[in-house]
Amino acid sequence: MAYPIVKHHGAINGVTGACHQLQMTSQSSILIDCGLFQGSDERIALDRNPLYPQIDFSLEGIKALVITHIHADHVGRLPHLLAAGFKGPILCSEPSAKLLPLILEDAFKLEVSREPKIIERYLQRVHQQVIALPFGHWFNIEQTDNLRAQIRLQRAGHILGSAYVECDLDYPQAALTRRIVFSGDLGAPHSPFLLAPVSPKRADVLVLESTYGDRLHENRLDRQERLEIAIDRALADHGTLLIPAFSMGRTQELLYEIEDILHRKALLGPAQAVCDDDQFLPINWPQVPVILDSPLASRLTKVYRELQDYWNEEAQVRLGHGRNPLHFEQLITIDSHARHLQTVNYLASTGRPAIVIAGGGMCSSGRIVNYLKRMLADQRHNVLFTGYQAKGTPGAAIQKYATSGGFVELEGERCMIHAGVSTLGGYSAHADQVDLLNFVSGMTEWPEEIRLVHGDERARKALARELLSLYRAQNRVVDVLVPTGAEPLVRS
The missing domain is CATH 3.60.15.10 (Ribonuclease Z/Hydroxyacylglutathione hydrolase-like)
Incomplete structure (x- = not known):
């Protein structure tokens, strides 16, 4: 042979x-x-x-x-x-x-x-x-x-x-x-x-x-612009933007781009947003929390920060300007399960705008499930998918039935879909x-x-x-x- x-x-x-x-x-x-x-x-x-x-x-x-x-x-x-x-x-x-x-x-x-x-x-x-x-x-x-x-x-x-x-x-x-x-x-x-x-x-x-x-793929050069539009639309009524994400790679990319979006918006000052009762309330962008709720993603992100020597030139320039796209002031990491549940309850019951990146890229497991069970039926909130949702997963069901006001089964619980649902390409x-x-x-x-x-x-x-x-x-x-x-x- x-x-x-x-x-x-x-x-x-x-x-x-x-x-x-x-x-x-x-x-x-x-x-x-x-x-x-x-x-x-x-x-x-x-x-x-x-x-x-x-x-x-x-x-x-x-x-x-x-x-x-x-x-x-x-x-x-x-x-x-x-x-x-x-x-x-x-x-x-x-x-x-x-x-x-x-x-x-x-x-x-x-x-x-x-x-x-x-x-x-x-x-x-x-x-x-x-x-x-x-x-x-x-x-x-x-x-x-x-x-x-x-x-x-x-x-x-x-x-x-x-x-x-x-x-x-x-x-x-x-x-x-x-x-x-x-x-x-x-x-x-x-x-x-x-x-x-x-x-x-x-x-x-x-x-x-x-x-x-x-x-x-969709144009990757303008994906941050499309992400910014999605954030603006999601936070307009002071709800929460939920982003299901995988712990390695996608989460870090999203943090990188969200940091840049919020940095630019903070320089522009407060923006007007329309609430459900048609009142105009400002979004104080420097105070919008970006919540990373995934213990594994948090640990991986920490190691990412330690590997800055392997980042590309664009990321190195940002570091040189005194910014850290993976450790910025508005970033809050949630470790314990008890704190996770507290965060879910707080965001579901208040009108403070927030961005949540939670573990469970296809919504079949992970902490994103608890957020969805509490918030998917509330039209103030929005779900943003940035990754492929395989057939048969809850994520695919949410995408499919969102426009018809359908429901999805999450851990045996039927959850109505009234939250806004959108999908952003260019993140493969x-x-x-x-x-x-x-x-x-x-x-x-x-x-x-x-x-x-x-x-x-x-x-x-x-x-x-x-x-x-x-x-x-x-x-x-x-x-x-x-x-x-x-x-x-x-x-x-």
């Missing part, structure tokens, strides 16, 4: 469970990500192997786990991997190494145990195995007479610390060299904090995500179709083979068509594959 070979242990039937094994020789391989199956992908995994749905592959010969970024669909199976006996190094970027323990602790509490001593032992083991790699530096995986293998992490622009992985394999006895690139999740341009990804110089084989392979952290094509065309030496993963069937097929068209236009040849298991990368 010719090597290298790539085996896919997830993200080939959908967008979760990312886990790819680069088999370098018959006795040596590395894993790229080990993500959790979620939703329909989890049901497929259970059907395939009901006894071991998480780790259903051998760990023999796996030299290292390389993590592209810390979202659950890329690291969520790590507790199961360790329980199965993996003792090798866990390689990730320096920011990811700082953020990873917070994500894993939260996941461990939900999936395994809340016993402090067990959690401490688990996190200690993770700490011992993690090796933080600087961006742009080669790290040796194996150096033998038969194989010289090294990897390099490059910024992917998806979330802070996200990386794509360049794998250089040299087989001296066969006079063969191969570069395989795993994209991880690539980011969209014009993201707060993040430098945009730069394409690698070359790749023989590219394993490419295709989450948004069939669509284009993923590259869209054009960004993915640019990632390929930005290489000096284009891949001869591209494998499309991490996307639904429609997205993969659409991106495959566009890639083939791109190559034809340049008189180039490429194999575009949709993996279903393990296929050789080098054909004999």
Whole structure:
């Protein structure tokens, strides 16, 4: 059998469970990500192997786990991997190494145990195995007479610390060299904090995500303007603006842009707002509280602040002017459950305008649920979605039935929808179709083979068509594959 070979242990039937094994020789391989199956992908995994749905592959010969970024669909199976006996190094970027323990602790509490001593032992083991790699530096995986293998992490622009992985394999006895690139999740341009990804110089084989392979994002350059309009409209009657958000990435971006909006409004002075009784009352913008109600998001935001050296130039300029977009005066963080309940009751019963970012991006769990149960039936309040709401989730139901005055089931309770509901695009952290094509065309030496993963069937097929068209236009040849298991990368 010719090597290298790539085996896919997830993200080939959908967008979760990312886990790819680069088999370098018959006795040596590395894993790229080990993500959790979620939703329909989890049901497929259970059907395939009901006894071991998480780790259903051998760990023999796996030299290292390389993590592209810390979202659950890329690291969520790590507790199961360790329980199965993996003792090798866990390689990730320096920011990811700082953020990873917070994500894993939260996941461990939900999936395994809340016993402090067990959690401490688990996190200690993770700490011992993690090796933080600087961006742009080669790290040796194996150096033998038969194989010289090294990897390099490059910024992917998806979330802070996200990386794509360049794998250089040299087989001296066969006079063969191969570069395989795993994209991880690539980011969209014009993201707060993040430098945009730069394409690698070359790749023989590219394993490419295709989450948004069939669509284009809304204009990201004017999204802050559209967010400001949404805030103005939501606070006009002195109600609360509720923003369901995921703890990592989206929350920090929203804080960054809200700080800028409120900073500019404070310079302009009080604005007039219309209440329900048609009285004109001013909104005192410097006094509008921005409430972050998510313990995990608060801890992640604190680490974000500690990683300012990795912020982009725009964010560094703001810091240089004495502003801190993640630690501004109006920002209030809610930690304890008791204080959370007090905040919900206060905002539901008063007429003070407020902006709340609460954990639970699709409204199926998290602290956002309590806010919605108390406030969704009151037309003074508004709900603003900035992320995709998967079919079957309460968030999708709120979007669907808002205009008809319908209801949504929240924790078994029927809640009428009278609050204003709107959706703001342009906040996806993923590259869209054009960004993915640019990632390929930005290489000096284009891949001869591209494998499309991490996307639904429609997205993969659409991106495959566009890639083939791109190559034809340049008189180039490429194999575009949709993996279903393990296929050789080098054909004999």
